Amino acid sequence: MNDEVEPAVPDAGPTVPELQRRLAEFAAARSWQQYHTPKNLASALTVEAGELLEIFQWLTPEQAADVMSDARSAHRVRDEVADVLAYLLQLCTVLEVDPLRALAEKIERNESRFPVP
Amino acid sequence: MNDEVEPAVPDAGPTVPELQRRLAEFAAARSWQQYHTPKNLASALTVEAGELLEIFQWLTPEQAADVMSDARSAHRVRDEVADVLAYLLQLCTVLEVDPLRALAEKIERNESRFPVP
Amino acid sequence: MNDEVEPAVPDAGPTVPELQRRLAEFAAARSWQQYHTPKNLASALTVEAGELLEIFQWLTPEQAADVMSDARSAHRVRDEVADVLAYLLQLCTVLEVDPLRALAEKIERNESRFPVP
Amino acid sequence: MNDEVEPAVPDAGPTVPELQRRLAEFAAARSWQQYHTPKNLASALTVEAGELLEIFQWLTPEQAADVMSDARSAHRVRDEVADVLAYLLQLCTVLEVDPLRALAEKIERNESRFPVP
Secondary structure: OOOOOOOOOOOOOOOHHHHHHHHHHHHHHOOOHHHOOHHHHHHHHHHHHHHHHHHHOOOOHHHHHOHHHOHHHHHHHHHHHHHHHHHHHHHHHHHOOOHHHHHHHHHHHHHHHOOOO | OOOOOOOOOOOOOOOHHHHHHHHHHHHHHOOOHHHOOHHHHHHHHHHHHHHHHHHHOOOOHHHHHOHHHOHHHHHHHHHHHHHHHHHHHHHHHHHOOOHHHHHHHHHHHHHHHOOOO | OOOOOOOOOOOOOOOHHHHHHHHHHHHHHOOOHHHOOHHHHHHHHHHHHHHHHHHHOOOOHHHHHOHHHOHHHHHHHHHHHHHHHHHHHHHHHHHOOOHHHHHHHHHHHHHHHOOOO | OOOOOOOOOOOOOOOHHHHHHHHHHHHHHOOOHHHOOHHHHHHHHHHHHHHHHHHHOOOOHHHHHOHHHOHHHHHHHHHHHHHHHHHHHHHHHHHOOOHHHHHHHHHHHHHHHOOOO
């Protein structure tokens, strides 16, 4: 052992494929895969998006912009973001869609569709 | 220049932070950031989730499972997945939420909440 | 006064305009009208529709068809139906849309659009 | 025939039960009843609520309040209100829920739950 400092490697955090694998293992361990049809997952995604919107629905723009400065509402936002992402990724796993490539391609299409003035 | 072949690096595809940066640049170039309040983005996310659900709403489970084998409906699915992800990522950018960490933490909470039988 | 029995008049129940008036009075008494912008009401309508869908999202078709035979889930369904209708009627009040005429006209348009085979 | 004018009876417009009957006849004539499971109708309701919200999602409060003064957007609002109501009423028919009584009862519960200050 020596005193050399390890080069600073930023913790990259989890990747989308890793999260998809963990979600699949989580569901398999609980025999929940039978419920994970595309239709059910698309329903659950919409329901969770509604729960995320619910946080903001009666807020003024100022209150909405400030939602992360309160620990309880910040936790609620992160929790609902996680739920939306969880169902979106599980739907993508079931349908064999790569969500990141799908978005990259959409951005390219939109760049043609909405040219910069 | 030489003839050496580059070591085969699998194309990892776009990452979430890269897509967030591209979405921010796209909106900035068109002066659309003014519309990207948390409330508007949460609304747009819910609207797009509904459009994704619309693809499946009248299908039987068999038809829904087969949706990617038709080129036109496969394109529609990828397009709506991209829209949902785009608004989710833009909302996360505005609120400074890391969506991948939020989901990793949620999976950990769910592992305690729903222990494997 | 006499002993004659009144002819049996079925209790027609509340009408849509009566419910709209009661909802307006309820909101006014609590100074909630300031929150009842068209955008907020349309958001709340979508959120509540999601809560109604949530009841059904993991059920099999058989379980879904049977949802009213359990007192607790029957109450939950009626409660969410009421919430959806409440926000739809309040939105119609604010926008001065007659929801029943709008639907009658839509049915007429659909009769031309989808002729009986 | 004579020249007597009929007494002015205000046209009460369609009632909810009449609209429910017309929607049921419309679906039966096209053999669409097979699709009208509670789960599918709740999905369709949520999708249509999203389409109604879509009209308002990028508007300022001022623009949203003014949406009925433009003939085209007014038509779009009435059309989406009709779609939301159509699926809500069809869901109520299938589940044998009286939507107007459900709402009247909910208003009563809310009067206890949120007493006037």
